Amino acid sequence: MIKFIRTLLLFSLLFCLITEIIIRVFRLTSDVPRRRIDSSGIQDYIPNQAGYFKNAKEKWVVNKYGWTGVSDLSKETKVSIIGDSYIENLMNPIRFHQGYILDNELSWISFFEAGRSGASFIEAFAIAEKIDNEICKFDKHLIYVEEKDFSESLTTIRRKKDVLQYNPKANDLAEVKLKSPQLKKILYSSKLLYYSYLRFWKHRPITNENNTNEPIDEFSKYKEDLYSMMKYIELNFDLDRIILVFHPDTDSRYESLANEFNFKSLKLRCNNLKEWQFSHDKHWNHYGHTQAALQVADYLKKEM
Numbered sequence: 001m002i003k004f005i006r007t008l009l010l011f012s013l014l015f016c017l018i019t020e021i022i023i024r025v026f027r028l029t030s031d032v033p034r035r036r037i038d039s040s041g042i043q044d045y046i047p048n049q050a051g052y053f054k055n056a057k058e059k060w061v062v063n064k065y066g067w068t069g070v071s072d073l074s075k076e077t078k079v080s081i082i083g084d085s086y087i088e089n090l091m092n093p094i095r096f097h098q099g100y101i102l103d104n105e106l107s108w109i110s111f112f113e114a115g116r117s118g119a120s121f122i123e124a125f126a127i128a129e130k131i132d133n134e135i136c137k138f139d140k141h142l143i144y145v146e147e148k149d150f151s152e153s154l155t156t157i158r159r160k161k162d163v164l165q166y167n168p169k170a171n172d173l174a175e176v177k178l179k180s181p182q183l184k185k186i187l188y189s190s191k192l193l194y195y196s197y198l199r200f201w202k203h204r205p206i207t208n209e210n211n212t213n214e215p216i217d218e219f220s221k222y223k224e225d226l227y228s229m230m231k232y233i234e235l236n237f238d239l240d241r242i243i244l245v246f247h248p249d250t251d252s253r254y255e256s257l258a259n260e261f262n263f264k265s266l267k268l269r270c271n272n273l274k275e276w277q278f279s280h281d282k283h284w285n286h287y288g289h290t291q292a293a294l295q296v297a298d299y300l301k302k303e304m
Contacts, residue, residue: 030054030090033062035116041164041176042123042130043116058093065135069113070099073136077304078110080131082124083144086247086283087115096286098144101293106300112138121149122173122229123164125237139241140304142296146247150254151218156225166232168225219253230261239263243303245296249273266299268292 031051037043044066050059063071068088070081081087081098089097099111112135114127121143128141151157155167155174167174219226233239244263246255248270258265268291270276276288284292 031060033060033068033090035178036066037176037178038130040126040130041173042126043162043176043178044114044127045116053090056091056093060090065131067112067114067116069094069097069115070103070111071113072099072103072110073112075108075110077108078112078136078138079140079142079300080128080138081111081113081115081142081144082119082127083115084119084146084149085115085117086146087113087144088117089113089115089283089289090117091278091281091283092286092289096289098142098289098293098296101290102297102300105294105297109300109304118152118163119149120153120163120165121145122153122166122233124149125233125242126164126173128242129237140300141242142245143242144245144247145250145254147218147250147254150226151222153229154222154225157218157222166225166229168228171228171232219251226257230257234261243299245292248276264303266296268295 030053033045033049033051035043036046045062045068047062047064047066049062052059060068062068065071068090079102081102087098094100097113099113102111103109112131114131116127119127124143124145128138128143132138152160152163153166155165156169159165159174161175161177164176165174166172239262242263244258244265246265246267248268250267252267255265255267270291276284276291278285
């Protein structure tokens with residue numbers, strides 16, 4: 001019996017080792033940059049990391065400031081590009097980042113990208129304030145936004161402790177904590193564990209508490225909370241240098257809400273959104289990023 005258990009353990013260990021090698025060699029999972037958090041609850045990445053997104057041929061790199069992507073500060077006019085995973089853009093090579101394409105169109109402007117997967121709408125303003133204080137004062141901040149960025153900003157819709165959110169009841173920002181940092185460190189260091197997590201746990205079906213598949217009109221249901229959040233942003237952040245860039249499929253009511261608070265904004269135009277996206281992923285492909293950046297460039301030529 002003892003011999004059988006030893007043999008079983010040996011073969012299990014060998015199987016895990018071979019599987020780990022296969023996953024790494026064929027890049028069946030993505031390398032995930034490790035995060036850090038400051039005293040105000042803003043998350044960026046630990047500097048000087050590098051890795052591969054799933055099936056990518058070029059590495060993503062975290063610069064010395066704690067962000068991925070373009071980080072040019074050499075010119076007199078400086079514009080930041082802030083957003084979630086669309087701006088973080090680990091799935092595309094650097095030449096298909098917003099900052100890179102915009103630099104080719106507007107060579108007299110330095111572009112700096114500060115994107116992080118999962119960043120909320122209100123967090124984008126805090127990121128703008130953070131890089132203004134820690135890096136330099138930018139002339140403009142481009143904040144790329146979609147519908148979910150608004151809903152993920154409110155604790156009343158869904159509390160997410162690892163995302164900067166606004167609490168309408170307290171009229172203040174909620175506390176932020178990194179979600180299981182040590183456990184994630186172990187998870188990301190083992191490709192087999194991470195692959196198993198993605199394959200069998202992360203995308204498991206979620207039970208609807210109300211036992212209904214009917215979509216919720218979050219704008220109507222949480223309209224008062226959205227207005228309260230916008231008033232908080234208006235009072236606590238410098239809006240003069242902010243330009244909102246709305247994704248093409250964003251509900252026009254969110255754009256109207258921003259207009260009520262006198263935000264400068266641009267809504268991207270797209271006749272066929274699928275052409276902008278990967279076949280396996282909703283994020284923008286090379287064509288999508290190019291089309292978005294060209295529209296932003298036209299806007300900036302008139303604005304600056």
